[in-house]
Amino acid sequence: MADSAPATADKLPKVLAAEKGMVNVQIDGTWIQVPRGTRMIEACKQAEQEVPHYCYHTKLSSPGNCRMCLVQMGMPSRPAPGHHISFGDDGFQKIGWMPRPVISCANTVAENMGIRTSGALVEECRNGVMEFLLINHPLDCPICDQAGECSLQEFSVDHGRGSSRFEEVKVKKPKNVEIGPRIRLDDERCIMCSRCIRFMDEVVDDPVLGFIDRGTHTKLTVHPGRQLDSNYSLNTVDICPVGALTSNDFRFQMRVWFLKETKSIDVNCGTGCNTVIWTRGNEVFRITPRENNDVNSCWIPDSHRLNFHYLHAETRLDAPMIRKGQNHENADWFDAIAKAAEGLKGHQRGEVAIIGSGRQTNEELYLLKRLAETLETDLLTLVPRFEESDGRLVSADRNPNTNGAKLLWATDDPYAKLDAIREGVSGRKIKAIVVFYEDLLGAAAFKATDLEKLELLVSNHLLPNGTAKASHVVMPGAGFAEKRGSMVNITGRLQRLNQAILPPEGVMDDWEIIRDLVAALDHNEPARHLIEDVFTEIVDDVEELEELTLSKIGDLGIQVTETGETIPLIETERGEIVG
Amino acid sequence: MAVIKLKRPKLSWYEHLYLPAIIKGLLITFKHAVISVFGKATGSKELASSGLGVTMQYPEQKWDEHLPEYYRGIPALVTDEQGRERCVSCQLCEFICPPKAITIAPGELKSDDEWAKVEKAPKAFDIDMIRCIYCGMCEEVCPEQAIFLRQDYAMTGTTRAEMVNDKDRLYQLGGVREGLINKWNEVK
Numbered sequence: 001m002a003d004s005a006p007a008t009a010d011k012l013p014k015v016l017a018a019e020k021g022m023v024n025v026q027i028d029g030t031w032i033q034v035p036r037g038t039r040m041i042e043a044c045k046q047a048e049q050e051v052p053h054y055c056y057h058t059k060l061s062s063p064g065n066c067r068m069c070l071v072q073m074g075m076p077s078r079p080a081p082g083h084h085i086s087f088g089d090d091g092f093q094k095i096g097w098m099p100r101p102v103i104s105c106a107n108t109v110a111e112n113m114g115i116r117t118s119g120a121l122v123e124e125c126r127n128g129v130m131e132f133l134l135i136n137h138p139l140d141c142p143i144c145d146q147a148g149e150c151s152l153q154e155f156s157v158d159h160g161r162g163s164s165r166f167e168e169v170k171v172k173k174p175k176n177v178e179i180g181p182r183i184r185l186d187d188e189r190c191i192m193c194s195r196c197i198r199f200m201d202e203v204v205d206d207p208v209l210g211f212i213d214r215g216t217h218t219k220l221t222v223h224p225g226r227q228l229d230s231n232y233s234l235n236t237v238d239i240c241p242v243g244a245l246t247s248n249d250f251r252f253q254m255r256v257w258f259l260k261e262t263k264s265i266d267v268n269c270g271t272g273c274n275t276v277i278w279t280r281g282n283e284v285f286r287i288t289p290r291e292n293n294d295v296n297s298c299w300i301p302d303s304h305r306l307n308f309h310y311l312h313a314e315t316r317l318d319a320p321m322i323r324k325g326q327n328h329e330n331a332d333w334f335d336a337i338a339k340a341a342e343g344l345k346g347h348q349r350g351e352v353a354i355i356g357s358g359r360q361t362n363e364e365l366y367l368l369k370r371l372a373e374t375l376e377t378d379l380l381t382l383v384p385r386f387e388e389s390d391g392r393l394v395s396a397d398r399n400p401n402t403n404g405a406k407l408l409w410a411t412d413d414p415y416a417k418l419d420a421i422r423e424g425v426s427g428r429k430i431k432a433i434v435v436f437y438e439d440l441l442g443a444a445a446f447k448a449t450d451l452e453k454l455e456l457l458v459s460n461h462l463l464p465n466g467t468a469k470a471s472h473v474v475m476p477g478a479g480f481a482e483k484r485g486s487m488v489n490i491t492g493r494l495q496r497l498n499q500a501i502l503p504p505e506g507v508m509d510d511w512e513i514i515r516d517l518v519a520a521l522d523h524n525e526p527a528r529h530l531i532e533d534v535f536t537e538i539v540d541d542v543e544e545l546e547e548l549t550l551s552k553i554g555d556l557g558i559q560v561t562e563t564g565e566t567i568p569l570i571e572t573e574r575g576e577i578v579g
Numbered sequence: 580m581a582v583i584k585l586k587r588p589k590l591s592w593y594e595h596l597y598l599p600a601i602i603k604g605l606l607i608t609f610k611h612a613v614i615s616v617f618g619k620a621t622g623s624k625e626l627a628s629s630g631l632g633v634t635m636q637y638p639e640q641k642w643d644e645h646l647p648e649y650y651r652g653i654p655a656l657v658t659d660e661q662g663r664e665r666c667v668s669c670q671l672c673e674f675i676c677p678p679k680a681i682t683i684a685p686g687e688l689k690s691d692d693e694w695a696k697v698e699k700a701p702k703a704f705d706i707d708m709i710r711c712i713y714c715g716m717c718e719e720v721c722p723e724q725a726i727f728l729r730q731d732y733a734m735t736g737t738t739r740a741e742m743v744n745d746k747d748r749l750y751q752l753g754g755v756r757e758g759l760i761n762k763w764n765e766v767k
């Protein structure tokens with residue numbers, strides 16, 4: 001900076017900008033610098049001027065077919081023969097405004113360009129576009145799921161007419177069509193923005209959508225013999241600016257204006273897509289993706305976003321249970337913890353194993369390590385869950401927090417001990433197991449007959465399963481939307497889960513259960529009242545997390561280590577931008 | 580802002596006495612008392628008074644025929660002359676209701692329903708009449724002309740639960756209302 005300062009005074013603004021690969025643009029009277037090649041609409045966004053738009057989406061190509069983003073543009077006029085280019089006092093050339101508007105989504109900025117996002121011309125254009133869009137629009141708002149988050153509604157307020165001048169009968173189109181297993185299409189509401197078509201083509205590489213017919217009869221439809229059944233299909237519902245595409249799962253469940261938004265992350269695989277959890281009262285209604293250009297761009301797989309209904313299952317465990325003979329009886333927390341602690345104390349070291357889950361948060365995994373240390377056992381493991389990656393967002397590791405365990409337990413393979421424990425149990429060497437969040441008969445592949453050999457099985461679950469049935473003490477746990485905490489995704493990014501709803505009455509947060517169990521075994525444990533207390537201990541313990549707190553993690557997470565792994569979809573996206 | 584200073588009016592010695600004004604007031608009261616004893620009070624005819632002024636002996640005597648068209652009584656749901664339940668569970672009334680008296684569980688119409696094209700109807704619709712303040716906002720906001728404040732005003736119950744009108748009760752109270760706009764009738 002300092003060395004170039006003396007020269008600055010004589011250089012024109014365009015030279016200064018060009019040195020940084022930027023250009024100067026005047027937006028509504030204010031000059032700003034934006035990178036060369038920026039779309040005009042993005043430049044306006046940087047200048048905090050909203051340009052209404054429908055078809056443009058940051059992550060997709062710009063077909064320029066809705067015409068809502070029209071703005072007035074100007075460039076310096078070309079000097080007449082014999083004249084020289086002249087610069088004003090501010091170092092800029094005089095802008096010659098064009099008499100007709102241009103679309104701001106498909107044009108890029110240029111040096112000394114002027115953009116007007118308001119004014120009579122622009123307003124009139126927007127009003128005209130709105131009137132055309134509404135000519136055949138059904139105005140289904142009372143029964144339309146998009147109402148409350150519909151761009152057509154929003155821009156109607158600013159640019160629509162109070163009443164229609166259109167006296168003819170509106171064009172009828174197919175309504176309520178099942179175009180895929182999870183999606184319903186209402187063609188009358190479609191405004192032909194083609195975002196969904198481009199998404200399926202450009203991001204998912206499965207071009208199943210397209211327009212048929214012409215003029216006012218244009219309709220969106222799926223290719224003959226095909227269905228919109230990709231595992232990313234529900235993203236089209238998110239990007240559809242109107243209520244033409246609606247999700248079967250969320251349809252008619254609740255009006256969006258009643259829903260509270262909580263930023264959190266997805267826990268179905270190692271990617272940890274950033275999400276928003278939409279709740280009303282103590283119920284989750286839907287989960288949508290949240291933009292994070294280092295993790296999930298703007299998308300999330302359907303299978304992951306829909307995997308929350310189990311939180312509201314009838315069969316959710318809601319009280320600790322102690323086995324009496326063949327049956328379980330409800331107990332209170334104090335007794336259940338005391339019973340578990342007493343059972344654990346009665347065993348030699350080497351006879352006790354602890355099985356955690358890669359679906360647990362860092363805080364819980366840290367406390368599990370404390371539990372292992374208190375019990376002086378090194379039999380501490382997670383249950384691996386490796387499947388195929390889908391080449392986009394779903395990673396091969398279906399545990400969301402494998403890397404958290406690696407950091408906290410200071411090991412390269414947190415799964416290493418599982419086989420030894422399984423054999424130890426079947427050979428009756430291991431007599432007591434504490435298991436969190438995992439069904440041992442599921443991914444951990446224990447045999448039911450082996451579990452019966454155990455003298456003590458303490459487990460924590462959300463729903464009843466084989467392990468709970470075989471357990472001596474069962475402690476109900478909290479689901480991903482019901483807890484706070486942090487996880488580290490496959491690329492080594494520390495991200496935060498936030499509590500969107502409360503766990504069912506009678507259920508403690510999982511970290512509190514482990515905390516109480518550790519405290520019951522060792523009275524010298526420090527008091528931990530808040531999850532922040534646990535995080536502080538972790539920070540002291542793990543070098544990579546130095547100086548962090550839960551709140552410092554922020555909504556987009558922080559890269560804490562390099563694992564060398566990447567997220568294919570993000571790599572593709574970056575490749576496209578560079579190329 | 581300009582400041583205007585007001586002066587208290589100066590009272591004459593006669594006004595300072597106060598007593599004449601009090602007597603004047605008493606005389607007016609007395610005059611009205613006499614008029615109402617003879618059943619001549621303003622409005623006593625139209626309001627079917629029990630003979631003493633406009634006072635009515637409720638509940639033996641009721642004012643029901645005199646309720647104005649715009650009277651705001653118990654809110655209720657209506658069906659139209661085609662027997663269609665008009666509410667589409669858009670939940671706008673639930674949103675606008677100041678004391679949060681309304682609770683709606685939205686639902687989808689079955690595909691073989693006569694009005695399947697309307698797609699939506701409430702699964703459950705409760706109005707808690709302990710909360711309702713008879714403000715009429717629900718009627719005003721409804722885009723489907725489905726909820727109206729009725730002329731009924733007397734609602735009693737011995738438990739809180741009894742004071743909650745459920746969907747069946749609301750349709751029973753609301754009955755059929757004719758002459759509304761039937762926007763769903765066009766070919767769709």
Ligand code: SF4
Binds near residue numbers: 138139150153242
């Ligand atoms: S798409 Fe928007 S404007 Fe159209 S019916 Fe739905 S909410 Fe209303």
Ligand code: SF4
Binds near residue numbers: 195
């Ligand atoms: S369905 Fe929605 S996203 Fe697709 S073209 Fe129509 S309006 Fe656009």
Ligand code: SF4
Binds near residue numbers: 676677679718728
């Ligand atoms: S009248 Fe007012 S208080 Fe009563 S239900 Fe309607 S909106 Fe709510």
Ligand code: SF4
Binds near residue numbers: 669670672673724
């Ligand atoms: S506003 Fe009207 S249509 Fe909407 S839920 Fe209330 S009563 Fe039903």
Ligand code: FES
Binds near residue numbers: 053068104
């Ligand atoms: S957003 Fe520019 S034309 Fe649609």
